[in-house]
Amino acid sequence: MILDAMADALGGRAALAATTTETVTATGVRRHPGWGKVPSEPELVAEFAYTQTVDVVAPRYRLELEADTKLVPTKLRYTEIGNGSVGYVDGIDFMFDPRPASTAIPSWRVAARQRHIDLTSVPRLATKLLDPAADVMIDGSTVTLRETGRPPVRVVLDDDSRPARLEIIEEHSPHGDALVEVRFDDYRPVGALVLPHHVVITVDGLVVHDETRTVELDREADFRVPDDAVVDASAAQSAYANYATEWLMNYVLAGVRFYFDLQTTPTDPEPVDVAPGVKIVLGPSHNVLVVEMDDHVVAVDAPLYDEYTRAALAQVKRAFPGKPLRKVIGTHFHYDHIGGIREFVADGGVQVIVGEPSVRYFRDLLNSPHTVDPDRLAGHPVETEVIGVKDSLELPTADGGVMRILRIKTDHTEDGLVVHLSKPGLLFESDLWNPTPVMPAPNSGRGRLAVQLYDGIKELGLDVQTIVSGHSGTDGHTLAHSAPLGFLKTAAGY
Numbered sequence: 001m002i003l004d005a006m007a008d009a010l011g012g013r014a015a016l017a018a019t020t021t022e023t024v025t026a027t028g029v030r031r032h033p034g035w036g037k038v039p040s041e042p043e044l045v046a047e048f049a050y051t052q053t054v055d056v057v058a059p060r061y062r063l064e065l066e067a068d069t070k071l072v073p074t075k076l077r078y079t080e081i082g083n084g085s086v087g088y089v090d091g092i093d094f095m096f097d098p099r100p101a102s103t104a105i106p107s108w109r110v111a112a113r114q115r116h117i118d119l120t121s122v123p124r125l126a127t128k129l130l131d132p133a134a135d136v137m138i139d140g141s142t143v144t145l146r147e148t149g150r151p152p153v154r155v156v157l158d159d160d161s162r163p164a165r166l167e168i169i170e171e172h173s174p175h176g177d178a179l180v181e182v183r184f185d186d187y188r189p190v191g192a193l194v195l196p197h198h199v200v201i202t203v204d205g206l207v208v209h210d211e212t213r214t215v216e217l218d219r220e221a222d223f224r225v226p227d228d229a230v231v232d233a234s235a236a237q238s239a240y241a242n243y244a245t246e247w248l249m250n251y252v253l254a255g256v257r258f259y260f261d262l263q264t265t266p267t268d269p270e271p272v273d274v275a276p277g278v279k280i281v282l283g284p285s286h287n288v289l290v291v292e293m294d295d296h297v298v299a300v301d302a303p304l305y306d307e308y309t310r311a312a313l314a315q316v317k318r319a320f321p322g323k324p325l326r327k328v329i330g331t332h333f334h335y336d337h338i339g340g341i342r343e344f345v346a347d348g349g350v351q352v353i354v355g356e357p358s359v360r361y362f363r364d365l366l367n368s369p370h371t372v373d374p375d376r377l378a379g380h381p382v383e384t385e386v387i388g389v390k391d392s393l394e395l396p397t398a399d400g401g402v403m404r405i406l407r408i409k410t411d412h413t414e415d416g417l418v419v420h421l422s423k424p425g426l427l428f429e430s431d432l433w434n435p436t437p438v439m440p441a442p443n444s445g446r447g448r449l450a451v452q453l454y455d456g457i458k459e460l461g462l463d464v465q466t467i468v469s470g471h472s473g474t475d476g477h478t479l480a481h482s483a484p485l486g487f488l489k490t491a492a493g494y
């Protein structure tokens with residue numbers, strides 16, 4: 001019987017049953033498939049080193065992690081404990097605000113981590129598979145584990161009957177169904193067991209995670225969390241953590257913990273005026289620009305994921321009463337700025353405008369299967385036209401001016417667009433620079449991006465007074481979604 005062969009290959013049923021904890025000490029890298037210059041090359045987001053002790057049977061873990069994040073270079077250093085559905089973090093886990101925190105974590109963050117551990121700990125996996133009550137289906141050298149509320153895990157065994165890889169269909173917004181594979185190799189003896197020392201995770205064939213480990217068994221660990229460490233998740237949030245696990249881990253390992261907060265609404269109840277005929281929907285982390293045209297509106301960016309975008313779309317529709325949304329512009333392909341684009345087009349009759357290099361990418365994600373977490377578009381598919389901008393595209397605005405959608409050359413992405421509005425002299429961009437409420441320090445831009453944005457504005461000959469952005473910036477006290485061009489000039493070091 002195949003499960004007996006697997007147990008024997010890993011050291012035997014008795015040795016597995018006698019194992020209490022697994023401690024993994026690892027170094028590795030994480031890459032984000034929705035970031036980088038082009039969609040086919042996931043961006044390196046962190047180099048990490050961690051020591052993690054997990055209970056082999058009960059859902060308990062203690063993680064000590066250090067990482068160098070790449071998007072904003074920060075040193076993460078934190079201890080995270082999860083016990084059942086409660087958890088606690090102590091240290092620096094957020095690249096945008098690298099101040100140590102000591103706080104309870106939402107239960108769905110714990111749930112995602114528990115699922116990630118279930119997918120990467122062979123002793124935990126074997127214990128589940130060997131449980132007489134487990135729901136397993138055997139087909140040749142493949143064993144499928146089914147657990148309530150989780151996508152099934154196909155375990156493919158190698159010639160020696162050891163787990164070679166796991167296959168799971170997860171939700172990866174905005175693409176929908178994605179094949180997550182967890183590959184184990186470099187099996188070596190650890191005490192009485194034989195366990196993998198190399199783990200690689202791929203998403204639709206792209207490598208997102210690669211770690212090299214040493215393993216120790218039966219080390220004692222303190223899994224206690226403070227009594228008040230309960231931040232309950234909604235049922236939807238907990239479910240999400242279990243079927244979009246590696247999507248969430250892309251963000252948390254990048255040092256962007258706010259994906260664990262599942263933003264569901266903009267911060268302001270109504271869109272905020274920017275200029276006559278121009279409003280902005282302000283979110284906790286991402287903004288949407290709304291521009292009034294003669295008989296419709298154009299939105300720029302559709303950030304995050306459909307849960308958030310639904311609420312943002314309601315504001316877009318209310319921004320200029322009687323004028324429906326007919327076009328949505330994606331500043332660039334990064335998930336966090338266009339993850340809700342399917343929700344934005346779901347009513348039908350909405351064109352998508354993006355940089356020429358990403359046209360195929362957007363066509364694919366507008367038509368891709370979404371069976372794990374069906375969205376509105378999956379329920380009622382509509383044909384959506386995707387228009388690629390080679391150099392620039394001009395559209396007349398309601399104020400008698402012109403909207404120019406322009407390609408801009410930066411290190412951020414190859415498909416980057418900025419949107420210029422001639423009448424208010426306003427330029428909208430995402431990720432190149434975040435406006436600040438007061439004059440920023442010279443050379444305070446993110447790498448070369450602020451310089452490239454300022455150079456681009458001058459090269460394109462645009463009359464710009466104000467920069468408005470997909471991310472609000474801060475001076476540590478107040479947030480600003482727009483700033484005078486002079487602020488950008490200073491940030492760029494001119």
Ligand SMILES: [Zn+2]
Pocket residue numbers: 332334337412430431
């Ligand atoms: Zn970006």
